[in-house]
Amino acid sequence: MAKNTIGVLLVNLGTPDSPSTGDVRKYLKEFLMDGRVIDIPVVPRTMLVKGIIAPFRAPKSAKEYAKLWEDRGSPLKFYGYDVRDMLQEKLGSDYKVALGMRYQSPSIEEALEELRAVNVSRIIVVPLFPQYASATTGSVSEKVNSIVNKWQIIPSITHINQFMDHPKFIEAFAANGREMMSKQDYDHIIFSYHGVPERHIKKGSVGNQCQLSTCCNVFHERNRYCYRAQCFYTSRLLAAALGLKEDQYTTTFQSRLGKDPWIQPYTDEFLKELSEKGKKKVLAFSPAFIADCLETTLEVGEEFKEEFMEAGGEVWDLVPSLNDSPVWVDCLEDLVRKS
Numbered sequence: 001m002a003k004n005t006i007g008v009l010l011v012n013l014g015t016p017d018s019p020s021t022g023d024v025r026k027y028l029k030e031f032l033m034d035g036r037v038i039d040i041p042v043v044p045r046t047m048l049v050k051g052i053i054a055p056f057r058a059p060k061s062a063k064e065y066a067k068l069w070e071d072r073g074s075p076l077k078f079y080g081y082d083v084r085d086m087l088q089e090k091l092g093s094d095y096k097v098a099l100g101m102r103y104q105s106p107s108i109e110e111a112l113e114e115l116r117a118v119n120v121s122r123i124i125v126v127p128l129f130p131q132y133a134s135a136t137t138g139s140v141s142e143k144v145n146s147i148v149n150k151w152q153i154i155p156s157i158t159h160i161n162q163f164m165d166h167p168k169f170i171e172a173f174a175a176n177g178r179e180m181m182s183k184q185d186y187d188h189i190i191f192s193y194h195g196v197p198e199r200h201i202k203k204g205s206v207g208n209q210c211q212l213s214t215c216c217n218v219f220h221e222r223n224r225y226c227y228r229a230q231c232f233y234t235s236r237l238l239a240a241a242l243g244l245k246e247d248q249y250t251t252t253f254q255s256r257l258g259k260d261p262w263i264q265p266y267t268d269e270f271l272k273e274l275s276e277k278g279k280k281k282v283l284a285f286s287p288a289f290i291a292d293c294l295e296t297t298l299e300v301g302e303e304f305k306e307e308f309m310e311a312g313g314e315v316w317d318l319v320p321s322l323n324d325s326p327v328w329v330d331c332l333e334d335l336v337r338k339s
């Protein structure tokens, strides 16, 4: 009987090919021209992205990427390859694992071609975002479908939409946090997630359930795919794994872009409040990311630290991301084998 190889497509957001201003500009244009990221009509989006954001932001972002860059390149990409290889090793020859990036390289097209070349019987798509957001997970699903829809033979595809509550995902982050907490006492823990515009949450709200007040604090059938509700839920699970009481931690949101309201509380505002309240030693987690990247290492690890110190804080530490943690790869293996 013919062998059934199952294809596994790991997809992360993507990163510039190099920290040069030109490559960062190219990356920003592709990323921000995605209608699921900047969800306005294409003409004003083009004017905004190509006329304003990309040209003005690229030189500043390139400097940040230069600080992040290691010998092996951008951590988001090289850890992606490491995890791909570790997962392939664990899954064995019944599976073929490929890595694609939603923007820039390696592209999702190339990764899907690797799977098609070995005639996989079906494909399991794993967007590497713990919490579902239309701008990330939704965009990956749309892109994969648009490519595969042009194939003569369309394989059956399973999309894994989230893993924000997977016990091994929680355990992998909690283990990194425990290690930090064993070396230093902290007054408060912050779980800082990438934000999204409030509008994105409202557009995805089933039956107008999510009005961004208290609804996100409870997780149930109707707000199952609310990004904010999922972030709060991940925080509650992490807090339970770390033995934290409710007043010892806070969920916040970072990286807002533009003038529209984004989901709150904002990390940069909250850290100032913390210092005013006399909480001087803070440990920050970034549980929306599975690998070190600009948003964790530089925004949380350096920029927020600087702001916290200026506001009178004494200790600001960042919990390392999952990167090539074996428990994280166990999580991926479990997600794949159960799909």
Ligand SMILES: C=CC1=C(C)c2cc3[nH]c(cc4nc(cc5[nH]c(cc1n2)c(C)c5CCC(=O)O)C(CCC(=O)O)=C4C)c(C)c3C=C
Residues within 6 Å of the ligand: 013, 014, 015, 016, 036, 037, 038, 057, 061, 074, 076, 129, 133, 135, 136, 194, 195, 196, 197, 255, 257, 288, 289, 292, 293, 294, 295
């Ligand atoms: C958790 C996943 C992410 C969500 C949700 C998300 C939404 C989102 N992002 C922007 C704008 C930018 N994001 C940038 C970097 C960036 N974003 C994510 C993840 C999510 N984004 C990652 C992993 C990264 C880092 C990539 C890396 O190479 O290290 C940037 C570029 C960086 C910069 O210039 O500051 C922008 C811009 C929007 C508008 C948005 C939701 C609508």
Ligand SMILES: [Fe+2]
Residues within 6 Å of the ligand: 194, 255
């Ligand atoms: Fe982002």
Ligand SMILES: [Fe+2]
Residues within 6 Å of the ligand: 201, 210, 211, 212, 215, 216, 223, 226, 228, 229
């Ligand atoms: Fe919600």
